[in-house]
Amino acid sequence: MKRSLTLCCAVLAASMLTAPARAGSDTPAGTSPEAACRHIAAPTVPGAVVESVTARVQPAGDVSGGSGSATVTSVPAVCDVTVVVSHPGVGDHVSTRVWLPLSSWNGRFQATGGGGYLAGGGATALAAAVQTHYAAATTDAGVGSDNNALSPASWALNAQGQVNTGLLENFAGRSLHDMAVIGKQLTAAFYDRHSFYSYWNGCSTGGRQGLMMAQRYPHDFDGISAAAPAINWDRFIPAELWPQVVMNQEHDLLSSCELNAFTQAAIKACDADDGVTDGVVDDPDHCGFDPRTLIGTTVVCAGRTLVISAEDAKVVSLIWQGPVTGRGQRLWYGLNRSAPLTSLAGTTATSDGSLTGAPFPISDNWFKYFLARDPSFDTSTLSYADFERYFRQSQREYNRVIGTDSPDLSAFKAAGGKMVTWHGLADPLIFAEGTVDYRKRVEQAMGGARQVDSFYRVFLAPGVGHCGGGNGPVPTDPLAAVVDWVEHGKAPQTLPAATTTAGGTVVTRNLCRYPLHAQYRGEGPTTSADSYTCRR
Numbered sequence: 250m251k252r253s254l255t256l257c258c259a260v261l262a263a264s265m266l267t268a269p270a271r272a273g274s275d276t277p278a279g280t281s282p283e284a285a286c287r288h289i290a291a292p293t294v295p296g297a298v299v300e301s302v303t304a305r306v307q308p309a310g311d312v313s314g315g316s317g318s319a320t321v322t323s324v325p326a327v328c329d330v331t332v333v334v335s336h337p338g339v340g341d342h343v344s345t346r347v348w349l350p351l352s353s354w355n356g357r358f359q360a361t362g363g364g365g366y367l368a369g370g371g372a373t374a375l376a377a378a379v380q381t382h383y384a385a386a387t388t389d390a391g392v393g394s395d396n397n398a399l400s401p402a403s404w405a406l407n408a409q410g411q412v413n414t415g416l417l418e419n420f421a422g423r424s425l426h427d428m429a430v431i432g433k434q435l436t437a438a439f440y441d442r443h444s445f446y447s448y449w450n451g452c453s454t455g456g457r458q459g460l461m462m463a464q465r466y467p468h469d470f471d472g473i474s475a476a477a478p479a480i481n482w483d484r485f486i487p488a489e490l491w492p493q494v495v496m497n498q499e500h501d502l503l504s505s506c507e508l509n510a511f512t513q514a515a516i517k518a519c520d521a522d523d524g525v526t527d528g529v530v531d532d533p534d535h536c537g538f539d540p541r542t543l544i545g546t547t548v549v550c551a552g553r554t555l556v557i558s559a560e561d562a563k564v565v566s567l568i569w570q571g572p573v574t575g576r577g578q579r580l581w582y583g584l585n586r587s588a589p590l591t592s593l594a595g596t597t598a599t600s601d602g603s604l605t606g607a608p609f610p611i612s613d614n615w616f617k618y619f620l621a622r623d624p625s626f627d628t629s630t631l632s633y634a635d636f637e638r639y640f641r642q643s644q645r646e647y648n649r650v651i652g653t654d655s656p657d658l659s660a661f662k663a664a665g666g667k668m669v670t671w672h673g674l675a676d677p678l679i680f681a682e683g684t685v686d687y688r689k690r691v692e693q694a695m696g697g698a699r700q701v702d703s704f705y706r707v708f709l710a711p712g713v714g715h716c717g718g719g720n721g722p723v724p725t726d727p728l729a730a731v732v733d734w735v736e737h738g739k740a741p742q743t744l745p746a747a748t749t750t751a752g753g754t755v756v757t758r759n760l761c762r763y764p765l766h767a768q769y770r771g772e773g774p775t776t777s778a779d780s781y782t783c784r785r
Contacts, residue, residue, distance in 0.1 A: 362455020506550030673713030
């Protein structure tokens with residue numbers, strides 16, 4: 250059932266719950282939308298000081314997030330509200346932006362997540378939400394909305410060269426709760442609706458944020474869509490640097506052509522395990538391809554013929570194995586055999602044709618700013634022992650802050666919350682095994698799979714990359730599955746997914762609820778979801 254909102258007015262808090270308004274209804278009631286926007290009241294945010302509130306009517310049109318961002322077309326007119334708050338003793342200025350459709354509100358509020366080192370998706374995330382008639386919110390957590398998502402250089406360290414713990418706390422979770430409080434208060438006031446459904450929607454950092462809300466702020470949202478979640482941050486972010494450490498320590502940097510050769514060979518070897526040869530490995534954890542089988546084969550790269558060596562095969566084997574201690578004990582997972590290697594094991598050619606490492610910036614910068622606390626730190630100098638030491642430091646200092654891996658979701662379950670996570674099995678950045686590991690630990694903590702399935706379900710997407718892309722079918726509307734579960738009690742057994750091949754063929758699949766896998770029935774078109782069934 251829906252949960253009452255925490256509002257500044259006791260009358261609102263005591264109001265009866267009502268059904269969501271249908272898209273097409275005029276809002277708000279009793280006054281013009283423009284007038285309601287001009288006179289919107291400041292929210293009350295516990296633990297924070299409201300510094301300013303600005304509101305304006307933004308007419309319908311297209312919305313662009315800036316250079317490199319996709320444009321969202323035909324966005325309806327909204328009341329665009331920006332609330333700036335600060336937290337005593339932190340010295341921050343956190344901006345939360347809320348878009349309230351002037352008409353056709355669907356009776357729901359959606360908080361949108363961020364990516365990389367950005368806490369929010371900005372205008373394009375808001376536009377996508379209001380395009381489907383949600384009231385929506387995003388936050389910059391006080392770390393900025395125009396900064397590089399790959400680098401925390403503008404906020405990670407204070408003037409004394411120490412980690413800015415206040416802003417890190419904002420980024421990790423505090424400002425997300427503030428956004429929920431602000432967004433729901435403004436939504437209730439603008440539409441004169443005392444109750445409605447509230448949802449979280451995010452991928453990557455946004456997925457991590459969704460799980461943070463379920464763990465620490467379990468009453469903020471009725472439903473959460475948390476895709477490819479960047480949980481286990483204190484471990485998987487350092488683990489992303491492992492491929493670079495391996496290549497440097499083994500004195501063997503591989504070109505993208507060589508790396509791709511290993512990935513394609515693994516996919517070819519394990520492709521048919523699910524009964525269909527389609528370039529997608531359904532269960533990469535059980536793909537036993539041995540990289541040593543490529544020793545002696547040739548790869549043509551930029552006009553040069555390269556021969557795969559035993560040293561190359563060892564490097565790839567160590568990358569797939571994942572980081573380990575000096576005694577061989579696992580620290581975290583590695584890339585699975587179906588995931589591209591080039592994002593984390595990237596290299597670039599110098600003017601003389603030699604290769605130099607190109608580490609993934611988010612991980613590289615975690616070491617620079619949060620571990621070494623030195624922006625000039627050169628991660629290419631890390632030995633295996635150095636890596637293990639920094640890995641342990643990351644666990645010790647940051648798990649409590651941003652690990653977001655508590656398996657205790659009992660408060661979220663008790664509040665009636667529902668959550669769906671999906672993760673691409675060919676994700677080259679966030680190891681899908683981390684999501685599976687988390688789900689298993691939740692089961693151990695909360696009475697087994699059946700109990701957990703009553704409020705939290707995981708779906709794995711074979712062949713899909715980070716938040717989309719890749720060769721496999723991508724979930725078409727996971728948030729809709731969450732809404733159906735929350736509002737109609739229909740727990741999702743599968744998630745509809747689709748992709749279009751390079752040749753223009755549409756491929757559909759129903760992603761199976763973990764731990765099930767799709768298996769071809771033996772008849773019917775292999776491109777149709779109807780030709781598959783979910784099995785263990």
